[in-house]
Amino acid sequence: DIVMTQTPLSSPVTLGQPASISCRSSQSLVNSDGNTYLSWLQQRPGQPPRLLIYKISNRFSGVPDRFSGSGAGTDFTLTISRVEAEDVGVYYCTQASQFPYTFGQGTRLEIK
C-alpha cells in the first residue's frame, strides 16, 4: 500500500496569516494514465470530510480561492493564503492513483 505522511500533525495559525500542510507519499503518485490523483480533504468538527482540491491543484466547486495545492511525484502541499475562523478542522491528503486508496493521518489546524 502507498503510505501517505503529513506534516505537521498540528498547526496553530493566526487569523489572516498563511498556513501550509505537506504530504509525502511512499511512492510516485503518477498514474499509468499520466494523471496524479492526489486530493485534499477538509473535515470540520462533527462533519464528514469535504473535497477541497483534486489532481494536485484543481479546486473543487465552491472552494474559496484562498485554498491552493501544488507538488508533483511524491511531495505535495496544501496552502491557505489567509486563514479564516471557518478553516478550523482536520485536513487529509489522499491518493487514488493505486488501489487500495489511502489517506494521510490528518493535520489539525487551529487558531492561536
Next chain:
Amino acid sequence: QLHLQESDPGLVKPSETLSLTCTVSGGSISSPNYYWVWIRQSPGMRLEWIGSIHYTGNAYYNPSLNSRAAMSVDMSNNLFSLRLYSVTAADTAVYFCARVEVGVSVDYWGQGALVTVSS
C-alpha cells in the same frame, strides 16, 4: 444536489455481520462516470478505504479486510450496500458512504453512521 444517507445499524455483536445501506438522492446511481464507495473513520480519526463499486457490479475491496467485505448495488432503489463479515471491536468506526467521480476524486459524502462492535 446529490445527497447520500447511510442506514444506522448501531450496535453489532462480535463475530456477526455488519450491514449498511446508502440511499442516493438527487442523482442516479447507474451513471457510468461514478464509483460508489465506503470509507470508515476510526475513533483515532484515521480514514480507511473499504471498497468501491460501479453500477455494473465491478467492485474493489481493500485487502486489509481479508475478504470480509462485500458490496452491492440496487439500481431500482438507487442505493448501494456494504456487508462486513465476522466483525471485531477493531471494526468500530464511523462508516461513510461517498461518491467518486472518475478522473476527479471523492466528491460527495454521507453524514456517516457510527457502528459499535460490542457484546
